[in-house]
Amino acid sequence: NKLITEIGLPKSIGHIFAARNIITAKDALSLTEFELMELLDVGLEQVKFAVALISEVTSPPYQTVQSLLEQRVQNEYLMGHLPTHLKGLDAALCGGLPFGALTELVGPSGIGKTQFCLKISLLAALPSCYGGLDGHVIYIDVESKFSSRRLIEIGINSFPEIFCLEGMAKEMAGRITVLRPGSLTEFTESLQKVKVSVLQHQVKLLIIDSMAALVSGEYEQGPQRQHPLGWHISFIKSLAEFSRIPVLMTNQVRSRVANQISQYVFQAESRELMVEDNTEKFDSRLVAALGIHWAHAVNVRLVLESRSGQRFIKVAKSPMSPPLAFPFQVTSMGIVLLNDDGVEMEGSQINAIDHQGHSDIIYHGDER
Ligand SMILES: Nc1ncnc2c1ncn2[C@@H]1O[C@H](COP(=O)(O)OP(=O)(O)OP(=O)(O)O)[C@@H](O)[C@H]1O
Known part of the structure; x- marks a missing residue:
């Protein structure tokens, strides 16, 4: 043009x-x-x-393969990973969230996915002398869960030396652009704009919270149900690969029962607050809301779950990490690991999504 x-x-x-x-x-x-x-x-x-x-x-000037490779190595500051500052998790992921790849956070409502996203967006915005990427962040906030107040609270408690400097909180928050698409069509438009911003600006991280909510109202039943996001998945994957930035996306959960396909936990109908007294009556038959097509597309999958009142973050899919689970808490500093060693999971346990015994977690399903 x-x-x-x-x-x-x-x-x-x-x-x-x-x-x-x-x-x-x-x-x-x-x-x-x-x-x-x-x-x-x-x-x-x-x-x-x-x-x-x-x-x-x-037309852009031609480049040789060698110069492209050299650029890639140069750009891969921090060895191509954005550290989460959760020591055990970073060690398991060989440094943090990989550049040029999709990382998914999946778990029940209220478990802490948005808290994780808020902290990561701060980390990408932080100056590099503090271990950040010194860059801009695009945060696609589908469900209006982004809270700038909470972001600043996490910043002040996690990085007091930076956030106490005058004007720093404002500058850090100013680096995070929040987009709120109201429909799948608006989301498609947002992605096109994101592509231009990623190429033109210093965008170092893309967050989408949450992908599943985008199709909650538009999901069709039956085998075609994965199609609404097919194009988006490919687009985001190529965007990550082309720009070499980490992309973090959240996904919600739904009942595993095949004929209850529409019972996504984020849907408003039959909402019920899960109280500690009856937690044992619930079983944990939950699966990620977006289906198998999606699961194959993500490079790293982190499952957030709750068992007997304790929250865990599990490395369920990763090209190089062992199947580890780390107990965590959500505090004023955001997500904090209770131990950095992690527990190795056996068999299919690593992929299961439990939601038992935590009063903070809202369960919207009707499996009682
Ligand atoms: N200031 C705070 N201090 C401590 N814990 C907090 C604070 N704010 C939120 N939390 C914790 O974070 C949880 C909410 O997490 P979050 O909003 O990330 O959920 P989510 O997994 O994104 O859920 P959804 O799928 O509904 O968006 C609450 O249950 C609470 O335990």
């Missing part, structure tokens, strides 16, 4: 383009040389000269 007037063509040719309503480089390059000759009523030599200049100005 570069304007022909900005290309630097000799005025005599530039004026002919303007007179024939060829305004942008795209207008000119969409026509063949002969079509241009006919339309502009000029000779082939002049057209060839103009097309060559327009192409040169609008």
